Amino acid sequence: MSNIDKALQHLSRVISEQEHVSPITYDGFLAELTAKPQMTIRNVFQLFYDMIKNYVGEGMDEYPDDPETINYVNYDTRRLFVENSDQPFFADRLFANRLVNHVEAMRRGKQQNKIYIFEGPAGSGKSTFLNNLLMKFEEYSNTEQGLTYETVWRLDRKILGKFAEHEVSNFLDKLASLLDQYELSQQQIIEARETLVGTQDFVEVPCPSHDHPVLMIPKHHRRAFFDDLFRNDEFKWKLFTDKEFDWVFRNNPCTICSSLYHALLDRVQNPVEVFSMIYARPLRYNRRLGEGISVYNPGDKPMRQNVLTNEQLQKRINELLRDSNQVRYIYSQFAKTNNGIYALMDIKSHNAERLIELHNIISEGLHKVEDIEENVNSLFLALMNPEDEVAIQEFPSFSDRIEFINIPYIMDxxxxxxxxxxxxxxxxxxxxxxxxxxxxxxxxxxxxxxxxxxxxxxxxxxxxxxxxxxxxxxxxxxxxxxxxxxxxxxxxxxxxxxxxxxxxxxxxxxxxxxxxxxxxxxxxxxxxxxxxxxxxxxxxxxxxxxxxxxxxxxxxxTPAIPEGFIDSLQRNYDYTVLQEVKESLYYYNEEQISRDILNYMFAVNFEHGTVETCKYTGEKLEITHEFLINLENHLLGMVVPIERRLAFRKETQKEYTTKTLTQEMMVEGRSATETGLYQSLLERYVYNIKEKVLDPFLENTNFRRAIKDFDTDAFKTYDKRIRSDVTFLINNLGNKYRYTKQGAKEVCIYVIDNDLAKKFANS
Structure with a gap:
């Protein structure tokens, strides 16, 4: 086998497996329905919601345990708007939450009688957003997760008959005698018979409105039917109680399907035989063909022919039913987006006219095609610039039918x-x-x-x-x-x-x-x-x-930027990088700090001049004013008035005796290091170490040069302590704040040269 044959066979197998799914009988559809009810009973609104959740996911709340959370979550919209897109759209957190909230409300609440208009200024990416959204919707509908069904009729010739069998035989006998002179063979007569009768056993009549197969069950029988079909489980409860499934019991099939059902029932007098002619096939949305998705640009002119039909199919239906008035196979372009998406790109020019035309359709869910009422249950989407709102202001009754969704410039x-x-x-x-x-x-x-x-x-x-x-x-x-x-x-x-x-x-x-x-x-x-x-x-x-x-x-x-904003941004940045450098430079002996705090908590309870052994550290302490000042320098800072020191000692001693010792340690059984007082003193101690950590280095002129020479041969000439401190600082900036070596060196020089430690000394 040649490579060409192999490639074609492989391609044929992949296409057959992935893209060609034959219609299934109504019995087969009901089996699928009972096996996967949540996926099988879906209209366009539920499918749209499932598509969004499939590509976006649940999102992440950074503060899930916060009692004041508002569920303002971080949705990753890259799979929906960026991946495999020729022109990616980037949705910020504000818009992503807005979109998901609207889609959830769309699924939960009343789904009809609305048009969703995405409004935003020029340059906000509205067109890119909608194109990518429709592309992913079409893509999702062709996956196993996005599979939904539409109705197709197969009118059985064996049940309905095209001609009576004896009429065919008499006609062929006469034809054979007339054509003896041409010496017609028996095989040719057989082929003529097959041509006349028809080689297919059925006439396929697709529903142009893409009706869901469950709508073929007579409306007044649906509740009882589903009560018999489903066992008493969670889905059955949702089906009968949730508003998102109202359509199952409320919607009617299109006039073509309804007419076919009644005509066939009158003809065969057996509902089982009627349902044997109803099939379900995957609904394939195709924007380019206008099947399930229709998108109109402002320059697209209205169709000249508003009533569509299929004369050949109409003729076959008439021949089978022998009554041309029972089923009229006519529909409009709106039928092609029933249970699909109808989208307008910018409300101007011809699209302004289309929007007005939608007024009655959105209000009633119906569209008149000659003397026939056509169901239109579509997801209506549109894009609009704020200045184009005048197109709808003349119709106040339209305002409650419009749901505006802002799509502004990025603010995240x-x-x-x-x-x-x-x-x-x-x-x-x-x-x-x-x-x-x-x-x-x-x-x-x-x-x-x-x-x-x-x-x-x-x-x-x-x-x-x-x-x-x-x-x-x-x-x-x-x-x-x-x-x-x-x-x-x-x-x-x-x-x-x-x-x-x-x-x-x-x-x-x-x-x-x-x-x-x-x-x-x-x-x-x-x-x-x-x-x-x-x-x-x-x-x-x-x-x-x-x-x-x-x-x-x-x-x-500059005029467009708020006054003072850049100065504030500079100050914010300076303060932040100063804290990063301090955080990266200081290191301390945790054990020594813990001993200092425990000794201080113990010592403030005794008179000056006494000698006591601390029951927490076991150290023998000579409690003097100087001893306490040395510890307080770490807790309060170096330059603190004596009055403030004495007040702090008194506050510490009071909290120790009234809460730390008597309540937290004796009653609650906490260790000294688990108490609130210890944690508060520890926070003060560490903060003051960080605040002063740069002081000794700023006084050393070699420190700045050593930073510039880091990672060069010249760095080896500095003494061991400076090399150790600079290496520790550079590595920490990289590990904690993702600086490169060059970036860490430059930010340190920036902090030193701009004297940021002095600038924020009293902050």
Missing amino acids: LNTEVEIYRNIFGRHIDDSFLPRVLHNFARVIISTRLNTKSDALLEWIVDPEKYQLYCDQNLQILKMEIYTGFIPKWLAEEDRKRLTAKRRRKIISESEMEGDHGFSGRDSIKIFNDFYSAYANKGKLVNMSILCNFFTKWRKDL
Whole structure:
């Protein structure tokens, strides 16, 4: 066998296995229904929901144990909008939650009488979103998980008869005698008979409205039928009680299927024989053919012929039923998207006319085709720019039929960065110090947010107290919340005040944002200018370069950026990297710290000048004012007035005697290191070590040079202690904060040269 034959056979086998599924009998369909009821009984709304959940998954809540969680989860939409897409769409966290919530409501509630309009400014990616969504819907419907069924009739010639058998024989006998002169063979007469009678045993009549096979059961018999068919289990309870299955008992089959059913029942007088002519076949959605998915652009002109039919099929139906008036095989283009998706790309030009035409269809679920009423139970989707709303304002009764879903510019900084990576390559991260690339995204997003947030100001009464971390408009804080992250720099009392109600109010403000500022196209152009100018210059892009770009090189962009935002972003960055360097530099003897704290807890209970053995450490302590000051320097800092020290000792002694010893240790049985007082003192001790950790190094001029020479031969010339400290610092920055060696060196030099330790000394 040649390679060509092998390739063709393999291709044929794969296509047969994956793409060709023959229609199944109604009995076979019912067997499938009882085996997999949840998958088999699905209309387009349920299928659409299953498709979204299949590609998106359940999502992740970073705060699952928080009693004030609002289920604002992180959905991974890459499989839905990015993978295998020629033009990926990046959905930020806000839009992903909005979309999933609408789809869940669509499945749970009343599914008809709505058109879902995705509204957003030009450049927000609406068209890309809808194209990718429909592509994945079509793809999913051709998988085993997305399999749904539609009705196809096979009108049995043996049951209905095309001609009476004796009429055929008499006709052929006369034909044979007339054509003896042509010496017609017996085989040719047999072939003529087969041609006349028809080589197929049935006439196949597909339902143009893609009716689900369960709708072929007479409406008033469905509840009793399903009661007999299903055992009493969870699905049966859902089928009879959940609103998502209302359609099973409410919807009617199309007029063609209904007419066929009654005509056949009148003819054969046996419902079992009628159902033997009903088959179920997989419903294949095909956008290009307009089967199940129809998409219209504003420039697409309306069809000249609104009534569609199949004259050849109509003739065959008439011949079998011997009554041309019983079944009329006519339908409109809306039938092709019944139980499918009807989509309008932008409400303007001809699409504005189509939207108005949908008014009655959406209201009643019906469409008139000549004198026949056609069922239209479709998922109606549309895209709209805000300025095009005038197209529907003339029809106030239409307003309650429209569900608007905002699709604004990106307001999640992680998604904005992901767009840069997709367009320019993931290697762009290698050109930036950590957090600088995300800060670029923060500048872009700041132009898309409203400068005043009533929800944030109601929560954070005094924004000034967060001036080290945030701007005066609290936009930096809002961006963090939009990404699903609650900053650690929030005070404990404000963290507790972030109730579910407040958090929902903050998130809800996103509905009024993202329609102004730098568009998606603008941000890509701006980033391209920035990246081309500063990347790959032998030095990683830092915050100073970022700030200079927006304030000096591209001054034309400054008016769009909120006043003071870049300064606040710089301050936030400086404070954050200072803490990272401190965190990476300090190391301490945990055992020694624990002994110091236990000794202090014990010593504050005795008079000065006494000598006592600490019952927690076993050390013999000479309790003096100097002894306590040495320990307090780690707990309070070096420069603390004596009054504050004495007050702190008194507070510590009071908590020790009234709570730590008498309640936590004696009653609850905790060890000294498990008490609240110990944990509080430990936190103070560690904090003060970190705050002062840079002081001795900043006074050493060799320290900066050693950082610059790290990982070079010159580094070996420094004394062992400096080499050990610098190596420890560089490695920690890499392990804890994902700095490269070059990045760690540059951020350390940045901290030292900008004297950040002194800048935030009193913070």
